[in-house]
Amino acid sequence: MLTNDDGIFAPGLAAIYKQLIHLGEVLVVAPADSQSGASHAVTFFEPLACAKADIGGLFSGFAVYGSPADCVKLAVIQLHKDPIDLVVAGINNGANVGINVYYSGTVAAAMEAAFLGIPSVAMSLAAEKEMDFDGAAEHCIDVLERLGPLKARDVINVNVPLLSRGDPKGIRVVAQATSGFHEYYIPQGDDEARTLFQLAGGGHRRELLPVDTTALAEGFITVTPLRPDMTDHAKIEPMKSQFSNDARHRSRGTL
Structure with a gap:
């Protein structure tokens, strides 16, 4: 299954489709329009439209009027009768590295696949004025083939650097x-006497160890295995020792 968060008409999706x-x-089950930054939003309280x-x-x-996670859930549960072997999300217009992994609808789609027991790969291309999605697709498919068979719930995040370099x-x-990131807000006014705040900045803070942000900036394709389990x-x-006397604390307040 192929999806994305830039919408079903996005050139990045078409480019990786031609390779897959x-x-x-x-x-192909993708949002009807852009869902960038949607993270792991899911439609609960209203019907989910699909055409x-x-x-x-x-x-x-299938164009889904919902989030990337909606697309995966709907495809697996309703739209496709046979088992889905792999979910690919992308190719996203812009890198999904660092904390952008949490904001990304592309990565969220891959993570939703993991929740459903399906291996997945999120694919993204660093943003620049002229995006070479066909070139990125060739690199992404090479990475995918070299990954070999993935196991259920595997989530791999792949990012391609600026290809103009x-x-x-x-x-x-x-x-x-x-x-x-190094970020800040720019206050702005509007006609209704409100204050608007525009998020700005965006450079990554310094990292001491080799990580996806620095490797991508240095011109490398980055491959990062993720996991749906956020437990530390x-x-x-x-931590169990901090609550080992829980019964004693409860009895102290009993009348």
Whole structure:
């Protein structure tokens, strides 16, 4: 299954579709319009609209009036009767590295697949004025083939650097950066006497270890394995001791 967060008409989706069809049957279920920054939003309280769409004669797919996670959930549960072997999300217009992983609808679609027991790969291309999605698709399919068979719930995040600078220097398997950005808000007024705040800035903070943000900036394709489990397992046992006398604390307040 192929999806994205830029919308079913996005050139990045078409570019990777042309590569994926050489590997097997491809089902396209993508948002009807841009859902960039939608993260893992899911439609709960209203019906989810879906319509068939023909994309320039290249492929026919399903346009969903919802989020990327909606697309994956609807495809797996309702639209496709047979098991789905792999979910590919992308190619996104702009990198999804660092804390952008949490904001990204592209990565969220891949993570939704993991929730449903399906391996997935999120693919993104660093943003610039002229986006070479066809070139990025060739690099992404090479990474996908080199990954080999993925297991259920595997989530792999792939980012291609600026291609205007030439071919990538190679591939680096690195961790996700978590230090965030240098950001600030610009206050603005409007006609209704409100104050508007425009988020600005955007440079990544310094990282001490090799991570996806720095490797991508250096011109490498980054590959980062993610996981749907957000539990900090190392803290489970130490934290249990803090609550080992829980019964005593409860009895103290009994009348």
